[in-house]
Amino acid sequence: MKITWRRQTIRSKHPFHVARGGASLEGNETQRVIVRIECGGITGLGEATPSPYYGQSCDSAEATLAEAAPLLGDDPFRVVPVMDRLLDRFGEQTSALAAVDAALHDWVGKRLSVPVWRLLGLNPESTPHTSYTIGLTEPEELPARLADAQEFQSLKLKVGTDRDEETLTVVRKHAPRVGLRVDANGAWSPEEAPGRIEALSRFNLELVEQPIAAGQLEALSEIRRHSPVPIIADEDCVRVADVARLVGVVDGVNVKLAKCGGIREALTTVRVAHRLGLKVMLGCMIETSLGISAAAQLASLADYVDLDGHLLLADDPFAGLKLAAGVVKPSHEPGLGVVERTTDANRIRWISPSE
Numbered sequence: 001m002k003i004t005w006r007r008q009t010i011r012s013k014h015p016f017h018v019a020r021g022g023a024s025l026e027g028n029e030t031q032r033v034i035v036r037i038e039c040g041g042i043t044g045l046g047e048a049t050p051s052p053y054y055g056q057s058c059d060s061a062e063a064t065l066a067e068a069a070p071l072l073g074d075d076p077f078r079v080v081p082v083m084d085r086l087l088d089r090f091g092e093q094t095s096a097l098a099a100v101d102a103a104l105h106d107w108v109g110k111r112l113s114v115p116v117w118r119l120l121g122l123n124p125e126s127t128p129h130t131s132y133t134i135g136l137t138e139p140e141e142l143p144a145r146l147a148d149a150q151e152f153q154s155l156k157l158k159v160g161t162d163r164d165e166e167t168l169t170v171v172r173k174h175a176p177r178v179g180l181r182v183d184a185n186g187a188w189s190p191e192e193a194p195g196r197i198e199a200l201s202r203f204n205l206e207l208v209e210q211p212i213a214a215g216q217l218e219a220l221s222e223i224r225r226h227s228p229v230p231i232i233a234d235e236d237c238v239r240v241a242d243v244a245r246l247v248g249v250v251d252g253v254n255v256k257l258a259k260c261g262g263i264r265e266a267l268t269t270v271r272v273a274h275r276l277g278l279k280v281m282l283g284c285m286i287e288t289s290l291g292i293s294a295a296a297q298l299a300s301l302a303d304y305v306d307l308d309g310h311l312l313l314a315d316d317p318f319a320g321l322k323l324a325a326g327v328v329k330p331s332h333e334p335g336l337g338v339v340e341r342t343t344d345a346n347r348i349r350w351i352s353p354s355e
């Protein structure tokens, strides 16, 4: 099994800001790491979306890939033992591991000529609609943003400024019936959060995501007790072990492949959450269609889908996902069903672990 990778520059259509630092897309441009696994003439692809908030960067992802290469073995079918080995060893570098996991699944699906969702025993026909995210935006700029979002049944608005109510007033004026989710990314203090949620709940919200900074579960539980709107944990739910601690604290968890380490780990996390009575949102980072396709394989299991990262890009370098009536669906092609848009694949230089 041969692993190689390359950097991929991506650009968002609009500047993307959230309430906590570190997740903004300054200057609209950033980089991802595209991972390629080759074996027996078949190539699997995956995408790493490193998050500075979780101590990750493209450099740390590439260093992880180089160290992980000798541990991959020679049989891409052995996804579970390989990923367990990598998670034990590089547990903090989940975005790089998610890329390896996606590439392995892509390879297996292509080798067996089945889409990954079929390999996992899932039915994408029952996938819920995705929300479309609007980052922190001046209320004056909202009408133009909303014009972009007309085909979506739900919007996810980033909040956490003193203009949130103004923002929601504008949104409701232009989209009176759309589902509204708000994500504070931990911006509110435990003292102010109940009042903020109460004030925003008059705009008829589907849910509130991560109202206060991670690591304050007692306060979060208290906020949820008084909240008229379901509370979803995102930054407080990184991997499967976090789910048990959140039972009775929140209504649901936001599962992302980049946080937990890939398709296999996300599948476990989703199923544990459901078995423990929690709702599941399947979320994403700002990723290309390659990264989103890995998550889309599982989306039919989610109660809330938030897989719009590729739709926020100015020029998605991959293709393969379908968007119809606000639902993002995976391809019926083998593996992840993703193809590179470039017509000049020979110019791409892949980096090997020895470099």
Ligand SMILES: [Mg+2]
Binding pocket: 183, 185, 209, 210, 234, 235, 254
């Ligand atoms: Mg969030």
